[in-house]
Amino acid sequence: MKQPNIYLDYSATTPVDTAVFDAMQPYFSDIYGNASSVHAYGRRAKAALERSREIIAAELGVYPGELLYTSGGTESNNTALIGTALALRRSDKSHIITSKAEHQAVLEPCELLESIGFTVTYLDVNRYGAVEADVLVDAFRPETGLVSLMHANNELGTLNDILTFGNLCHEHGILFHTDIVQSFAKLPINLSELPVDLASISAHKIYGPKGIGALYIRKGIEVDRFQHGGGQERGRRGGTENVALSVGFAKAVERMQEERNKETERLRMLREQLLHNLQEKLNGIHINTDLTESVSHILNISFDAAKISVDGEALLMGLDTAGLSVSNGSACTSGSLEPSHVQLAIGHDAPTAKSAIRFSLGRYTAEEEIRKAGDIVAEVVSKIGRPAETV
Ligand SMILES: Cc1ncc(COP(=O)(O)O)c(C=O)c1O
Structure with missing residues (x-):
């Protein structure tokens, strides 16, 4: 389908x-x-x-x-x-x-x-x-x-x-x-x-x-x-x-047992590519995942509100409309986006916390999708992001 x-x-x-x-x-x-x-x-x-x-x-x-x-x-x-x-x-x-x-x-x-x-x-x-x-x-x-x-x-x-x-x-x-x-x-x-x-x-x-x-x-x-x-x-x-x-x-x-070894490596490489792509195109990214001590399929980033203002709600909606389904951990309570407790726990302020994106990769993730995902994030952030001083 x-x-x-x-x-x-x-x-x-x-x-x-x-x-x-x-x-x-x-x-x-x-x-x-x-x-x-x-x-x-x-x-x-x-x-x-x-x-x-x-x-x-x-x-x-x-x-x-x-x-x-x-x-x-x-x-x-x-x-x-x-x-x-x-x-x-x-x-x-x-x-x-x-x-x-x-x-x-x-x-x-x-x-x-x-x-x-x-x-x-x-x-x-x-x-x-x-x-x-x-x-x-x-x-x-x-x-x-x-x-x-x-x-x-x-x-x-x-x-x-x-x-x-x-x-x-x-x-x-x-x-x-x-x-x-x-x-x-x-x-x-x-x-x-x-x-x-x-x-x-x-x-x-x-x-x-x-x-x-x-x-x-x-x-x-x-x-x-x-x-x-x-x-x-x-x-x-x-x-x-x-x-x-x-x-x-x-x-x-x-x-999982049949595929584990090669899949772990494949996802680790795709995650590296994704991060590389994002870092090339975007400034002010916090990497929230400990890349040396983590499962290989998750990458979490957020945008440093002191450098770039990225509205969390606009970001999630923008990514979805542009063709990328990711999550950011925030809870939607009575119509407004509450920052994720995990983002707050790692020390981010509320605006930075709300701009988080969790990419989680899996068995059917293709290299081409990883390339496109990076492009989509860059495109959406360039549309909705504003330099911090102007807000
Ligand atoms: C770390 C962790 N614990 C518990 C759960 C809940 O699992 P389930 O959806 O099977 O109830 C999840 C699901 O997102 C999870 O990621």
């Missing part, structure tokens, strides 16, 4: 791989049993559900029983934060640490927990969005029970040092959760070798279907359930399992 625009928003979501689509199809029609039924239909569905769990678990180097299927990254993060916090209450641990640059699916559960008596520390991040280890250590308290810090930042692509963070947490007897939604299957991540207790993943960021994800819960970690109902997922999450989506999730993981 002819697409409307150049799509450089793969961090928002990805198209479903055709092999994934084909693998799922029989589970919508022929193999429709309820995985909890004891008869032959149920057993067939259950076998597929568990085979998928094994494939996803193997990618992470964990036991299948340590993976809880969820409806996506949001539910995984909610379960990790709220479920773990509720269990920690029994041991008088009432303090949680996260960062100012986390996804809303971590920040909002933290706000909820604050409203029911937990204390949450929101750590500052450096100019690329990463947490510094000493900042984390300074925040530890005797009553700290859980730290939640993401691996790859979804807006910036910058990676946090989860190995160091996990070790520091464990030295202090604190549980460590990490949201690896943006790095999962793109980078090889072996959780059996990492000091991680809980990790969130999602299928639709890796050419799998929307509506399924998983939470890794290391064996022995207590997480209270808050979706009550049947005894599915070993009593940890009530609700009929979505077998078709689990099969798609596993197939997406396998396809």
Whole structure:
């Protein structure tokens, strides 16, 4: 199908791989049993559900029983934060640490927990969005029970040092959760070798279907359930399992494994070309991604408001109209564009923050599109940008 625009928003979501689509199809029609039924239909569905769990678990180097299927990254993060916090209450641990640059699916559960008596520390991040280890250590308290810090930042692509963070947490007897939604299957991540207790993943960021994800819960970690109902997922999450989506999730993981090495390199080269192109054509660019410590498919830039004034709303609309679909992380609240909390966290003023552009590349991004994307941004900025002094 002819697409409307150049799509450089793969961090928002990805198209479903055709092999994934084909693998799922029989589970919508022929193999429709309820995985909890004891008869032959149920057993067939259950076998597929568990085979998928094994494939996803193997990618992470964990036991299948340590993976809880969820409806996506949001539910995984909610379960990790709220479920773990509720269990920690029994041991008088009432303090949680996260960062100012986390996804809303971590920040909002933290706000909820604050409203029911937990204390949450929101750590500052450096100019690329990463947490510094000493900042984390300074925040530890005797009553700290859980730290939640993401691996790859979804807006910036910058990676946090989860190995160091996990070790520091464990030295202090604190549980460590990490949201690896943006790095999962793109980078090889072996959780059996990492000091991680809980990790969130999602299928639709890796050419799998929307509506399924998983939470890794290391064996022995207590997480209270808050979706009550049947005894599915070993009593940890009530609700009929979505077998078709689990099969798609596993197939997406396998396809990522096949392509990972060459795709990571290809995207890194395309990202370099894009940046080179932008820098040649535009002045006053901030590079917000830590290019040495990041996933290879994300590039985030913004325009320094002290040098050039670029109106965020006009920029987004202008790029879309000119044929480029990207994102900037801002939230649209009651008709006006609110600067992204991540851009503010890395130290930008509101106008610079609103001018951010996140380019996220993926499997179907072609070199020609990268060249065109640079041209489109330059053209739109030359139309709407004004020298800072004139505003
Ligand atoms: C870092 C991160 N965490 C969580 C989520 C939420 O995942 P889902 O869309 O599967 O609910 C996203 C999606 O944008 C994300 O990028």
